[in-house]
Amino acid sequence: MKLPKTLVLGGAIFAVFLLAALASFLWTPYDVQTLTISAKLKTPSAVFWFGTDHFGRDIFSMIMVGARTSIAVAIVAVGIGITLGVPLGLWAASNHGSWLDEVIMRGNDLVFAFPSLVIAILITAVFGPSALNAIIAIGIFNIPVFARISRGGALSIWTLDYILAARVAGKSRFRISLEHILPNIANLLIVQGTIQFSLGILAEAALSYVGLGAQPPTPSWGRMLADSQTLISFAPHLALFPGMAIVLTVLGLNLMGDGLRDILDPKIRRSRE
Amino acid sequence: MLRFATTRLISLTLSLLAASIVIFAVIEVIPGDPASFMLGLNAEPDTVAALRDQLGLGGSVVTRYLNWVGGMLTGDFGTSYTYRVPVTELILARVWVSLPLAIFALILSTAIAFPVGLIAASYRGKVADLGIMSVTQLGIAVPNFWFAMILVLIFAIKIRWFSAGGFPGWDQGVFVAMKSLTLPAIALALPQASILARIMRSSVLDTLDQDYIRTARAKGLTRSQSITRHALRNAMIPVLTIIGMQFSFLMAGAIIIENVFFLPGLGRLIFQGITQRDLVVVESVVMLLVFAVITVTFVVDIAYAAVDPRLRKRG
Numbered sequence: 001m002k003l004p005k006t007l008v009l010g011g012a013i014f015a016v017f018l019l020a021a022l023a024s025f026l027w028t029p030y031d032v033q034t035l036t037i038s039a040k041l042k043t044p045s046a047v048f049w050f051g052t053d054h055f056g057r058d059i060f061s062m063i064m065v066g067a068r069t070s071i072a073v074a075i076v077a078v079g080i081g082i083t084l085g086v087p088l089g090l091w092a093a094s095n096h097g098s099w100l101d102e103v104i105m106r107g108n109d110l111v112f113a114f115p116s117l118v119i120a121i122l123i124t125a126v127f128g129p130s131a132l133n134a135i136i137a138i139g140i141f142n143i144p145v146f147a148r149i150s151r152g153g154a155l156s157i158w159t160l161d162y163i164l165a166a167r168v169a170g171k172s173r174f175r176i177s178l179e180h181i182l183p184n185i186a187n188l189l190i191v192q193g194t195i196q197f198s199l200g201i202l203a204e205a206a207l208s209y210v211g212l213g214a215q216p217p218t219p220s221w222g223r224m225l226a227d228s229q230t231l232i233s234f235a236p237h238l239a240l241f242p243g244m245a246i247v248l249t250v251l252g253l254n255l256m257g258d259g260l261r262d263i264l265d266p267k268i269r270r271s272r273e
Numbered sequence: 274m275l276r277f278a279t280t281r282l283i284s285l286t287l288s289l290l291a292a293s294i295v296i297f298a299v300i301e302v303i304p305g306d307p308a309s310f311m312l313g314l315n316a317e318p319d320t321v322a323a324l325r326d327q328l329g330l331g332g333s334v335v336t337r338y339l340n341w342v343g344g345m346l347t348g349d350f351g352t353s354y355t356y357r358v359p360v361t362e363l364i365l366a367r368v369w370v371s372l373p374l375a376i377f378a379l380i381l382s383t384a385i386a387f388p389v390g391l392i393a394a395s396y397r398g399k400v401a402d403l404g405i406m407s408v409t410q411l412g413i414a415v416p417n418f419w420f421a422m423i424l425v426l427i428f429a430i431k432i433r434w435f436s437a438g439g440f441p442g443w444d445q446g447v448f449v450a451m452k453s454l455t456l457p458a459i460a461l462a463l464p465q466a467s468i469l470a471r472i473m474r475s476s477v478l479d480t481l482d483q484d485y486i487r488t489a490r491a492k493g494l495t496r497s498q499s500i501t502r503h504a505l506r507n508a509m510i511p512v513l514t515i516i517g518m519q520f521s522f523l524m525a526g527a528i529i530i531e532n533v534f535f536l537p538g539l540g541r542l543i544f545q546g547i548t549q550r551d552l553v554v555v556e557s558v559v560m561l562l563v564f565a566v567i568t569v570t571f572v573v574d575i576a577y578a579a580v581d582p583r584l585r586k587r588g
Binding site for chain 1: 295300416426522525526529
């Protein structure tokens with residue numbers, strides 16, 4: 001099977017940042033914790049590829065370590081959404097029409113109605129700014145997304161004949177959900193997971209930009225942009241590189257999501273053929 | 274229609290009720306109590322006790338919640354601890370920055386997205402379509418606060434068409450005030466316009482596949498005639514729903530953008546409240562934003578049901 005171009009391109013872009021994040025555990029060109037005031041605000045050169053910030057820290061190294069923060073926050077936030085949202089959605093679907101289904105779905109509607117960034121700001125403000133609280137704040141809003149998508153997917157599968165056969169064979173709703181429904185909605189979840197991942201990167205950047213995400217000295221892309229703001233007129237490279245890192249990572253993930261949908265979603269696949 | 278409106282109204286009330294409980298609970302679970310949180314670690318016990326009285330923290334949780342909600346219903350949002358003025362006053366002074374900004378951005382986003390989405394749909398698969406789809410794909414990936422910084426760098430620092438931030442006030446004249454909101458509005462609008470243009474495109478394409486368009490073409494209408502006379506109107510339903518939803522993103526996005534441009538709006542007020550630990554301000558402004566978003570969604574729902582009878586059935 002030929003892979004869609006969007007998947008290959010998006011995957012390649014994202015892989016670069018993922019590798020940079022992983023590599024940063026072992027090696028960065030310079031130490032991001034060391035301040036070298038004599039080398040401050042250097043423009044990009046062969047020595048400092050992306051230049052240095054106002055403390056003389058290497059921007060390239062900081063972007064590598066920042067990738068770690070962004071990706072880790074977004075992955076865990078998506079993880080929270082999947083681990084809590086998918087069981088809720090499956091549970092609602094297996095009790096379709098019952099009060100339980102109603103309660104779960106209305107609860108979901110509620111979370112959807114909230115402006116997520118506002119609540120994330122409230123949560124991090126109250127519990128103190130940290131990467132962990134940013135993860136929780138972003139993760140909470142992923143729960144209804146996954147609950148809704150798995151309920152929708154599951155409902156259409158519950159009507160199929162082989163599910164009826166499984167029920168006649170005496171399998172419980174729980175076992176059917178786990179053994180027959182879950183594997184069949186995995187495609188939907190992978191596509192949605194990619195989208196939520198890219199939204200998570202953007203949300204983390206926004207939270208750390210306003211000082212409510214990862215705290216210094218942990219480098220994060222949003223924080224780097226916040227620091228660059230007052231220096232942007234004479235050191236634009238401070239804002240340019242972290243911003244490009246966010247844009248490319250999100251773009252890569254979105255392209256991957258489009259590509260994955262093309263190959264995993266049977267409806268689109270049929271229309272392409 | 275009346276039944277639809279009533280169920281929606283009940284769900285609106287429940288949403289607002291739940292939202293207020295959630296916001297109140299978040300503030301309530303602060304380690305210690307709000308008074309010691311606001312005053313910090315080194316506060317004298319007497320001062321904490323005095324503030325606790327002032328905030329009405331003596332009563333039970335239920336009494337405090339009812340007081341808060343009851344106050345808001347009568348327009349009393351409490352008194353800011355740091356500013357020593359009623360929060361209502363602070364909000365009224367700032368809403369005239371945030372609201373015009375959100376509306377300005379919404380108008381821009383729509384004005385850009387409509388023609389762009391329509392062009393992409395009319396030239397499906399051609400260069401124009403591919404170009405628009407690539408640009409919008411990029412637009413979705415750009416964080417609006419970074420885009421704002423780049424706009425400042427180009428239009429305020431390099432070519433000096435606009436100021437880099439601040440708001441002169443409406444008394445300086447509408448033109449001056451709007452000018453200072455222009456860069457923030459563009460920064461807010463472009464990512465939303467990218468999303469909207471893509472939805473506009475796919476919505477028009479969906480309607481073009483319908484039988485009635487084929488009939489119109491068979492009767493001799495050109496492709497563009499069939500789009501303007503038939504497809505456009507039907508394609509508008511999903512597009513308008515998204516515009517309603519975008520208001521929520523714009524209000525939330527404005528919080529961040531106001532900080533980039535140092536605009537004295539509600540977003541700045543929330544952050545000042547957070548840094549000064551002024552919880553009375555934070556909880557009231559957050560509740561107000563949530564109220565605005567939920568109410569706009571409600572109004573949009575009702576408006577569609579009035580326009581399109583098919584939507585009423587979904588209840």
